[in-house]
Amino acid sequence: MGKHMNFRQRLIEVTTSMERDLLPSLTRMYEGDDLRVLDRVVLQVLDRDSAPTVKELAALIGRSVSWTSRLVDSLVRRGLVERHEDETDRRMRRVRQSKKGAALLRRSLEVRIDMQLALWDHFTEEEREIVLHSLEIYAKAARRIRDEADPSI
Incomplete structure (x- = not known):
């Protein structure tokens, strides 16, 4: 249980830190939406x-x-x-x-991608590979959750 709590606490800390550092910039990028x-x-x-x-x-x-x-x-x-x-x-x-909703969603994605690309500029090549591989694993897990919730999709 202690190991699980340690992981959970680490996840909370890193997520909180990322949101605190990135959300103000992201909010400015979404201004007007x-x-x-x-x-x-x-x-x-x-x-x-x-x-x-x-x-x-x-x-x-x-x-x-x-x-x-x-x-x-x-x-x-x-x-x-x-x-x-x-x-x-x-x-x-x-x-x-x-059409307006689709355009807004596309713009939203572009803003998030721009923010992510700005982050990538601060990684070494090795860090990029590690993060990209981690995101691929994360995406597979998200797909499994979605499939469990609604296999018809």
Whole structure:
């Protein structure tokens, strides 16, 4: 248990340190976007080819249907997502990214990549290889978590 707590504490410390050092710069880079974390999550979920119903979207982001519906309404008013009728069942409404939402998500990714590239400039070649390999392992674990949560994706 002590070893696990040590790992957990180290993870908390390094994550806190990175966020404290990087978030102010990242916030300045996102200035004007006014996106909350869950707004960004919804746009990322909708970036897939599917167009879920609000109920399906709620399950994907782990929120209630009513809360998700209010979030979608807010994103619709801002022009970031669109509601549309299901082609096979007109009673169903589906949600998809708008062009504006897709462009904002792309810009968001570019900002994060620019920030990451700025970090890479401070690594040695050996450190870059270690970090890249670590990120590949991290991405595989994230994929396994996603597959366990929803194997249909």
